[in-house]
Amino acid sequence: MNKKxxxxxxxxxxxxxxxxxxxxxxxxxxxxxxxxxxxxxADMQVLTDNFEHxxxxxxxxxxxxxxxxxxxxDPKKCTILIQSQIPExxxxxxxxxxxVTWNRLxxxxxxxxxxxxxxxxxxxxAGFMIYPVSQAADITAFKAxxxxxxxxxxxxxxxxxxxxxxxxxxxxTDVLIEPQAMISNCSRLVGIDGKNKMSKSLNNAIYxxxxxxxxxxxxxxxxxxxxxxxxxxxxxxxxxxxxxxxDAFDEDKKRVSxxxxxxxxxxxxDVVVKKHLLSVLEVxxxxxxxxxxxxxxxPASVLSILKEGSIKARQKVTLTLDEVRRAMHLKSHF
Amino acid sequence: MNKKxxxxxxxxxxxxxxxxxxxxxxxxxxxxxxxxxxxxxADMQVLTDNFEHxxxxxxxxxxxxxxxxxxxxDPKKCTILIQSQIPExxxxxxxxxxxVTWNRLxxxxxxxxxxxxxxxxxxxxAGFMIYPVSQAADITAFKAxxxxxxxxxxxxxxxxxxxxxxxxxxxxTDVLIEPQAMISNCSRLVGIDGKNKMSKSLNNAIYxxxxxxxxxxxxxxxxxxxxxxxxxxxxxxxxxxxxxxxDAFDEDKKRVSxxxxxxxxxxxxDVVVKKHLLSVLEVxxxxxxxxxxxxxxxPASVLSILKEGSIKARQKVTLTLDEVRRAMHLKSHF
Numbered sequence: 079m080n081k082k083x084x085x086x087x088x089x090x091x092x093x094x095x096x097x098x099x100x101x102x103x104x105x106x107x108x109x110x111x112x113x114x115x116x117x118x119x120a121d122m123q124v125l126t127d128n129f130e131h132x133x134x135x136x137x138x139x140x141x142x143x144x145x146x147x148x149x150x151x152d153p154k155k156c157t158i159l160i161q162s163q164i165p166e167x168x169x170x171x172x173x174x175x176x177x178v179t180w181n182r183l184x185x186x187x188x189x190x191x192x193x194x195x196x197x198x199x200x201x202x203x204a205g206f207m208i209y210p211v212s213q214a215a216d217i218t219a220f221k222a223x224x225x226x227x228x229x230x231x232x233x234x235x236x237x238x239x240x241x242x243x244x245x246x247x248x249x250x251t252d253v254l255i256e257p258q259a260m261i262s263n264c265s266r267l268v269g270i271d272g273k274n275k276m277s278k279s280l281n282n283a284i285y286x287x288x289x290x291x292x293x294x295x296x297x298x299x300x301x302x303x304x305x306x307x308x309x310x311x312x313x314x315x316x317x318x319x320x321x322x323x324x325d326a327f328d329e330d331k332k333r334v335s336x337x338x339x340x341x342x343x344x345x346x347x348d349v350v351v352k353k354h355l356l357s358v359l360e361v362x363x364x365x366x367x368x369x370x371x372x373x374x375x376x377p378a379s380v381l382s383i384l385k386e387g388s389i390k391a392r393q394k395v396t397l398t399l400d401e402v403r404r405a406m407h408l409k410s411h412f
Numbered sequence: 413m414n415k416k417x418x419x420x421x422x423x424x425x426x427x428x429x430x431x432x433x434x435x436x437x438x439x440x441x442x443x444x445x446x447x448x449x450x451x452x453x454a455d456m457q458v459l460t461d462n463f464e465h466x467x468x469x470x471x472x473x474x475x476x477x478x479x480x481x482x483x484x485x486d487p488k489k490c491t492i493l494i495q496s497q498i499p500e501x502x503x504x505x506x507x508x509x510x511x512v513t514w515n516r517l518x519x520x521x522x523x524x525x526x527x528x529x530x531x532x533x534x535x536x537x538a539g540f541m542i543y544p545v546s547q548a549a550d551i552t553a554f555k556a557x558x559x560x561x562x563x564x565x566x567x568x569x570x571x572x573x574x575x576x577x578x579x580x581x582x583x584x585t586d587v588l589i590e591p592q593a594m595i596s597n598c599s600r601l602v603g604i605d606g607k608n609k610m611s612k613s614l615n616n617a618i619y620x621x622x623x624x625x626x627x628x629x630x631x632x633x634x635x636x637x638x639x640x641x642x643x644x645x646x647x648x649x650x651x652x653x654x655x656x657x658x659d660a661f662d663e664d665k666k667r668v669s670x671x672x673x674x675x676x677x678x679x680x681x682d683v684v685v686k687k688h689l690l691s692v693l694e695v696x697x698x699x700x701x702x703x704x705x706x707x708x709x710x711p712a713s714v715l716s717i718l719k720e721g722s723i724k725a726r727q728k729v730t731l732t733l734d735e736v737r738r739a740m741h742l743k744s745h746f
Contacts, residue, residue, distance in 0.1 A: 121742075127510075129510035132583075132741050132742055162742055163745060165499060165745065168506045169502040171502070171506060172505060172506075172539065172546070175460075175538040175542065176460055176461075176540070178539075179534070179536065180537065180541045181534050181535075181536075182538075200513070201515075202515075203510050203512065203513055204513065204514050204542060205506065205509035205512075206510070206514075208542070211538065212506070248464055249466075407469070408466055408469065409470065409496075411497060411499065412497055
């Protein structure tokens with residue numbers, strides 16, 4: 079039986095952190111064994127709200143690719159590609175824009191929330207407003223059955239489903255596939271500040287590429303329970319990032335629950351539990367860091383992985399575009 | 413010295429009429445001798461408000477190409493191309509959409525007027541709203557210095573100039589060329605109804621491909637001066653399409669002014685002057701009709717002209733896109 083197709087990816091806006099690992103990379107590692115998995119480094123999408131700084135893309139693309147390879151995504155099992163290397167996606171986007179009303183774009187809840195969050199106001203670019211249609215092109219171009227998304231991204235996927243239905247109905251075809259959301263069952267990992275989800279812009283992230291010293295410094299200044307002042311005081315584990323991280327990374331669940339019990343009762347100091355967390359994180363991060371170092375020494379091999387993946391992906395997308403053009407009664411390209 | 417570059421073209425929505433000849437084709441015939449002229453059959457643009465009927469495009473593209481060749485546009489002197497055969501234009505469009513605010517698009521006067529005229533209201537497609545940016549891609553891709561436009565199309569060209577300036581400023585480059593408008597000094601030819609400009613949708617057009625019988629029937633039912641009831645009555649020549657067409661097509665200006673004088677004084681019947689107009693139109697239309705017939709018999713040769721033109725155009729556009737990507741620090745396509 080053919081494997082189901084999954085499309086997933088990241089905007090290359092910096093290095094990936096342990097929040098990315100828990101929220102998506104971990105899932106992708108499983109999917110590469112069971113699905114036909116395409117992982118897109120979405121550089122065109124970065125430009126929709128960062129068009130002034132395209133010069134950062136090259137470095138960021140390499141860093142994201144290094145993180146992928148470091149965690150164990152295997153180019154023999156999945157296809158890693160660079161979005162801007164597949165110009166056929168642009169043509170698909172323009173066809174789909176004719177199927178979507180201007181008004182509908184204005185009312186996409188995800189886009190509205192992001193405009194507010196990013197403070198774009200009246201100056202939002204047309205490129206940003208249409209990015210859900212560009213994502214519809216990405217998803218349908220690969221004929222993805224499944225798209226891993228967070229809850230907040232569901233409206234983007236709904237928009238894709240609308241495009242698929244309108245296209246297939248209008249052109250009396252079944253060329254495009256309706257994708258399904260694969261909603262992550264782990265909520266996004268909180269940052270070391272304990273307040274917000276882990277994010278580059280909030281400076282509260284532990285990166286997959288952080289050195290031992292960096293990880294140690296971040297763990298040691300990690301927010302805990304502000305009322306847990308003395309070792310003998312009882313402490314709270316709910317909302318306490320140290321324990322949230324232990325839940326996420328410590329394989330020894332029994333030990334975690336013993337530590338929680340002791341912390342809640344009193345008698346377990348923050349420094350002790352943080353040292354334990356550091357050792358747990360190191361068990362996870364050290365092999366990643368080591369694999370990353372090997373690839374870092376040979377950037378040409380990383381670029382060649384990206385090139386091969388992009389070429390393979392482009393072949394797949396070109397087939398879809400040909401089908402799309404045929405369904406629309408447009409002549410093939412000369 | 414290098415010739416200046418001109419980009420012009422038509423939406424392939426049907427056959428071209430004598431109004432197109434006076435308004436643009438005549439000018440293009442001159443430009444093919446003096447300029448590097450690209451003539452775009454803008455099929456992607458038709459889809460922005462006609463996405464349900466792409467199946468009409470193939471026939472319409474052929475008809476427009478036949479009209480071009482019939483009036484004497486010469487593929488040895490100009491480049492005739494099909495827009496959808498140049499997918500690089502889509503990629504340029506997506507880059508430019510990041511440089512234009514959503515708000516700016518909403519306030520383009522040409523687009524606003526067209527939305528009203530076409531009755532799109534709230535259902536206007538996103539593709540239609542962004543078509544000025546798509547035209548900016550068309551114009552800049554060919555590095556056009558000059559774009560022949562009607563007055564009503566000036567806001568579209570202004571939008572292009574804005575994109576050029578913002579691109580060159582943002583990426584600190586001079587890759588894109590600011591185009592200038594070449595405003596037609598002949599107003600649009602009125603239709604045979606004498607009320608509106610000649611247009612397919614108003615059923616008031618004489619087509620370049622009309623047979624002698626069709627032209628005769630249209631001339632004979634042409635609107636004249638409604639108060640010119642008897643031959644001996646004085647008639648009006650202002651706003652009288654018969655005389656407007658004589659002004660446009662009769663080479664013998666002396667004869668036209670004699671006829672006008674006689675008509676205004678009284679004693680020149682509508683039928684007589686219409687018969688004269690018919691003979692004048694036939695001097696113009698017969699060779700066009702004959703050339704069209706020759707090409708109609710050999711559609712493969714027309715397609716091969718379109719193919720060669722599109723391939724040549726695509727090479728030029730690809731060079732521009734490469735420069736654009738370099739200016740943006742994006743890697744070349746693998």
